[in-house]
Amino acid sequence: MKRETTESEYTAAVVGGTGFTGGELLRLLYQHPNFDVVQATSRSKERKTVGHVHPNLREMDLRFTSPEDLESVDVLFAATPHGVSMEHIDAFQDAADTVVDLSADFRLNTEAQYDEWYDGHVCPEYLEQAEYALPEINRENLAGADLIASGGCNATATILGLKPLFDADVLSGDEQVVVDVKVGSSEGGAGGGDASSHPERSGIVRPYAPTGHRHEAEIEQFLGVSVSFTVHAVDMVRGASATCHVFPESPVSKGDLWKAYRGTYADEPFVRTVAGGGGVYRYPEPKSVAGTNMAEVGFELDPSNRRVVVFSAIDNMMKGSAGQAVHAANVALGVEETAGLEFTGLHPVGAP
């Protein structure tokens, strides 16, 4: 149900409201104390209620309207496939003071990167202006930003896992870094194809981006390291789990690692370090954070191979996209950073 708010200060629109991340944005904004959702767009479900597509939002009193008729709002969130936002950025900026884009369209710094990793860019002049949404690495530039690029889900998991090792000079960027990622089916968006039907997609461990995943570009941009990246689809709906295998040049102890992780994340409201211990849950796991904006990071030492294994886990729909976007908007607008993102997740929980 809609949380009562006397204090809604900002109006918001979601472009791509029928999609998976669009649905999450609607859910978060609907319950956010500082936002009022005034528009959700769809081309395919125009005039249908939001609840028609997102059964958890049946109480929300809103119908999809065309993306051609944008309302004037404080913040516009775009949750459209790659390429759409760069085509419509002018319309988006006309309609809203702040634009938060969930696609890859404004994540990279230079046109050259888009030429290398994507199919170029139609408005590279905006790239400099855009701020990467992940507050853990870019908080200081988000305040007042008016074009925000929400990070890639797999990139977010990887960056959060490895960052402390760079901060603490355990890694310099010259090392071999293997990133082996496991993701859920919501990462593919609502579209899907043959491979994402339930009979074909259930119970799998499927190499779906064996090499050359575009998120390598973001990771390199922020960590300064080129990673060997492989993504597997596994049987869950939400969740991205990255296992980074790294080989520091100098020996490192568990104490060093703890110091590094606490150094980077002690004050972060949405990052939790989990590394060992007892019980069932000893390392980061996507289902521990499903539905939440938390990232779990952790590590284990493999002295015989001079290896550090770094684990990180997020909900791709939250910390990996919609949650990160709202978090960044909170920072940009100067409202309480954790507003609307307090859900702790569930236990037990199956394969959310």
Next chain:
Amino acid sequence: MKRETTESEYTAAVVGGTGFTGGELLRLLYQHPNFDVVQATSRSKERKTVGHVHPNLREMDLRFTSPEDLESVDVLFAATPHGVSMEHIDAFQDAADTVVDLSADFRLNTEAQYDEWYDGHVCPEYLEQAEYALPEINRENLAGADLIASGGCNATATILGLKPLFDADVLSGDEQVVVDVKVGSSEGGAGGGDASSHPERSGIVRPYAPTGHRHEAEIEQFLGVSVSFTVHAVDMVRGASATCHVFPESPVSKGDLWKAYRGTYADEPFVRTVAGGGGVYRYPEPKSVAGTNMAEVGFELDPSNRRVVVFSAIDNMMKGSAGQAVHAANVALGVEETAGLEFTGLHPVGAP
């Protein structure tokens, strides 16, 4: 994360805090604006942090203590197996003004019922005093109640589904009523046995209470009808879905049914009627309400068989236990009825 509250008025304890419903209680109370959790008990995990068992609550700063040393609190929630609360009810009432029990120990009205359906009762004198927690059928008696018996999960689903038909005199109680229930693995609690290991429990449709389920007693008590009840375990963790096949004596139209359901539930904050329509989600489904305190109810007409099929779906850990308990406590204490229970659920979501 803990939602900031200046207004926490009530202290709370959870007995059986390592269990599944105990964990849900802790989660709900931790984020509840009117409660402060001061104790969670465990015999097996004494001194461990709550987060050791419930990874979603790692930020909660509380350690399990012995149920032998109960703190003095405003409200004590007991989430222990059947039989424990009746043994300890005096200690519970000494420790707390209000006791909310999640087990079956105080649900039925008379000792005779416990003799018939369970193995008798050790303190039948409390039965009269106890109030059934489900506000949809007992709201008027909950205010100020000091012993509250939270309903059975399968009984709750069934009662909520059928109640409108009794309210609207579509059913009188003499009819044959078949209730075919499908439940997730969390219904068995954290204990589990051979049958609930992942390899044996995955992918099943398993008749686990083919006949004679004890929840029949609660249903009969509240609806005045004897039901033919069968429960199947299916592959999900949270969720109870009841399909009631009923055969009204007089013909009934869809309009009649809509009127009945709206009549009973129009003002209920936690019941939603879903019956037909388009899109993917047309009838009640447990995953639409997973993690929430909502019940979905709905129906379809089968004129050729003079049958009405009634569907209802809840999260057994929420509306079916911990959520219902907190809802009832809200009503009993006179705080905002929906406080702490606003989570809308997720979409998409896998098998929560």
Next chain:
Amino acid sequence: MKRETTESEYTAAVVGGTGFTGGELLRLLYQHPNFDVVQATSRSKERKTVGHVHPNLREMDLRFTSPEDLESVDVLFAATPHGVSMEHIDAFQDAADTVVDLSADFRLNTEAQYDEWYDGHVCPEYLEQAEYALPEINRENLAGADLIASGGCNATATILGLKPLFDADVLSGDEQVVVDVKVGSSEGGAGGGDASSHPERSGIVRPYAPTGHRHEAEIEQFLGVSVSFTVHAVDMVRGASATCHVFPESPVSKGDLWKAYRGTYADEPFVRTVAGGGGVYRYPEPKSVAGTNMAEVGFELDPSNRRVVVFSAIDNMMKGSAGQAVHAANVALGVEETAGLEFTGLHPVGAP
């Protein structure tokens, strides 16, 4: 791998070879000692190998060809959507001595039934000639049959579960019979739609045919009883589980029931009665028979409600379609009845 056979006597073709049941037919026939698969048709994957679609059949040396160019074979299996076979029956019969159709096109006896339950029939003159494939109810008419109609999966489960009660006069056909079915995602075929994408289809208990399922027609035709039928989709890929709630007019004992079930099925190679006992598996379960041509049937008595609950479980792709079709073909051709159908299934197994 292909089982060595010196004795392949019959050539076979599969029309609709890219589909789910088509794939199963290819698998069964490929390993069948008496068949040689010479053609598999597809319009969409013409010239691709069978293994391109069915990864378990990569060793099979066959490419899809157009259904417009049918080879001349001994037996043609049609695994196409409803309506296709009735359009092409002449071509099928020209190409093959024996036609086994997996669709509903030839299951019912009369044109009137097709008018009532489907959209009529284009060649009703074939209906009389067609034989229902289920040997347990029609073995005596299958020998030498040249048009065989494989039964519906849900109808098969229901018929097998209830038949002994009719054989033993526990039921007469006038009783109220509720059939509550739970099925896996392969029942929808390879096509699928929004509702069958992995994110939407995972973890569900979804009423997908709340009333009026067409399989009611087959059940009525063979058992002479009108059933109240409701089908739920649950989270598995293979499997159909039917729970029949019946109310015999006269009291019945467990001994009576055992006698009825053994009476009907003692000599059937593909039906197993499971009813009670200890251990994890006490009643019929689809995962116990997944991948096999076995049906499990069983029952429990609910004396207080004068009810018998009947459970039955099959693999919809096997006993419910491709397996039944091969079984019937074996009988029709006079080869060993169980040939090619000996696989026992797996334990443990997840959600096959």
Next chain:
Amino acid sequence: MKRETTESEYTAAVVGGTGFTGGELLRLLYQHPNFDVVQATSRSKERKTVGHVHPNLREMDLRFTSPEDLESVDVLFAATPHGVSMEHIDAFQDAADTVVDLSADFRLNTEAQYDEWYDGHVCPEYLEQAEYALPEINRENLAGADLIASGGCNATATILGLKPLFDADVLSGDEQVVVDVKVGSSEGGAGGGDASSHPERSGIVRPYAPTGHRHEAEIEQFLGVSVSFTVHAVDMVRGASATCHVFPESPVSKGDLWKAYRGTYADEPFVRTVAGGGGVYRYPEPKSVAGTNMAEVGFELDPSNRRVVVFSAIDNMMKGSAGQAVHAANVALGVEETAGLEFTGLHPVGAP
């Protein structure tokens, strides 16, 4: 059902018949044309039928007996936890001409390895005599072997994936090799604990052996390379999938890789190379081989990182244990190598 055999030449016993791999052995041997199972042992289920534990084997007419009373047989298969076989090896060899052990007890060559990786060995004098079961690397020594040590499941997947690169000198053994493994819940055996209950084990990506997995020892023994090994538990019951990230010193082309894999496996009946192509299944996947004795291996080139990613997938209960054991026994006894192992697997299939 039992396949008719006139030619059963060998009697077999399974010690540990209630376990997961014990159940698979029973299933395979029951249908094997050259074996007759005369004993299955259990301490906990003595006198129960095999079908009581393994519902797929209800037709098998055999009861568990004590491992203290071993029958005299041709081949004894031991499917007991690590440490049991080394304690009972004399009794096993007294009872049987050929002993096939599925545990780690006889896999390594030297006592020193057991001191380093396990807790030593009680009868190191047998180590020399024992032959590793995997025919793909040890076929020539298996004929006539009387003590056979079936390989570890994760080791088997890894060894099969990497072997062609060593055979073809793409790797020499000095390279950094990261092996990131994903496994199903049956790998834990029937015992299980808290972490393997359905609610806790569903939907996970859980780092369960972050470093130091004992299978590293076998891999090193056979490939001469020390690997950085990490194992994750994911939501499936059967299956082990290994992703090896390797960095050859000299550049390598896809053609080189194909040549290497074909060179090693062209004549192997149970290894299939899958590397690219179209359709849904492009790389090795455990569900494509579930229930079968096949291994899928494949690769992809990542030139920008000078990396080769190698994928391999097996059913841990088959190629990873029981299937490999039967395969080795076939070779040892000189019967048809593929006898009893012809099952092709299923499509579609969920999470077997």
Next chain:
Amino acid sequence: MADTITAEDPLTGEEIELPGDVEVGEIVDSPATGAELEVVSVDPVTLEEAPELEEDWGE
């Protein structure tokens, strides 16, 4: 192999094979049906359906 004897399954009327040394009170399962049977006498062995198990399991 250990000696076996046969007895009639009271539920199905079929002969089932049992270990030769079954004792009165022992619970055995029926291979064909999985049902649990109690040995109520020996010499000859007679079986009855075993008393009800707990109403449900895994709950």
Next chain:
Amino acid sequence: MADTITAEDPLTGEEIELPGDVEVGEIVDSPATGAELEVVSVDPVTLEEAPELEEDWGE
């Protein structure tokens, strides 16, 4: 509520709260990280990382 004391988490350097009556040898878990710590002395309480657990669990 029971008395509590604080001690420094040897892994993270942070203060953590413990039951007032912890004993030498007791294993406690760190709330922030979940890690298991051993009480190596009391008065004041000092903690060390607990000895390695079994290599893996659930296998």
